[in-house]
Amino acid sequence: MVRPGGRSARVQQAVHTAVRELQAEVGRAELTIPLLAARAGVTPSTIYRRWGDLQELLSDVAVEHLRPDTLPEDRGRLLDDLQSWAEQFMEEMASPAGRAYTRDALLGDPDGDNAGQCSDYAADQIGTMLARAAERGEDVPDAETVLDRVVAPMMYRILFRPDGLTPAYARRLAQEAVEGFGAPR
Amino acid sequence: MVRPGGRSARVQQAVHTAVRELQAEVGRAELTIPLLAARAGVTPSTIYRRWGDLQELLSDVAVEHLRPDTLPEDRGRLLDDLQSWAEQFMEEMASPAGRAYTRDALLGDPDGDNAGQCSDYAADQIGTMLARAAERGEDVPDAETVLDRVVAPMMYRILFRPDGLTPAYARRLAQEAVEGFGAPR
């Protein structure tokens, strides 16, 4: 039986907090489970049993970091909303911290749940913008299309090709997703 | 000084071979550095010193696995080449083994060199197809565009959303990359 309340929840929170604090204090390379356990006031074996290993724990924490904390801005037109959102999204995800969280989230995630969660976050944000635009009467692509044309290219480059990520690139992707793009130049 | 020949090279090969063999025999979950060292006829400390940890070693081996072993087929028309290539690429990368290699390659790769290598493999394959098509006189997009429109969506879905990867999806992406796609439906 899952016991969301009570001691388990307190332990989970203490451990997550310890991860965040120690990540900031000593850096991720120095993180070890015994160290985290000491900070969290918990026995190492508790962490081993609940999370298995450091990667899975870091993955859980990373997903929390990657959860968007605000709704996308409403600028009155889908293109503007999406361009602005893409630019900000890219800036966050391409930063050293963003890359680290993304990698961690993917890393310790045997069944892909955490990665799926990240994608859902983006899909939700996009869905919000599309719904607004549809209400305004704009022609809108579907969310999957925006994922393919905007999010996927950015994430691919962040993960596989560290260079060439400019705000202009994000804006171009957003524009192509909204307006379509023609035959090859 | 780098010493590509001689003992270092033999050790590297022995270790890589041991990784491949043991990965097949006992599965990745059971892989440990002492185990690999024993199989490779090498001291554990050698592996620790050269690779640092298991992830970096697996990352190196994964990149080898991901290197394409054949040139893309020539079907006489870019669209056909690209569709067929995308379909096969997706099948390989979305398979359990392909996913595992991709994750490993990203995982133990602090500076992104290995991930960049993977992307270069795809870019080379695409470049070959585009060059052929250009020679035939076809209008061709550039390789970056194909990466954005074909490879990135596939890899994003493989990493972040395990479902919905069908051959038809790969073909559609290839088609849209070549023929462009219009305004939102």
Add this chain to the structure above:
DNA sequence: AGACTGATGCAAGAAATTTGCTTTAAGCTG
């Protein structure tokens, strides 16, 4: 209130990782 159950604490044992020192062998020099 009391029984039940899953999670945590504790501690001992096993396994892995680190590290200082020695030895080996590839590449260079004369």
Add this chain to the structure above:
DNA sequence: CAGCTTAAAGCAAATTTCTTGCATCAGTCT
């Protein structure tokens, strides 16, 4: 080709991390 130099490998001891069985604790249910 013999001798020198040096990066890399071997070895072993010390350290740290990980695993595991058992006892205890604290929610949850009746």
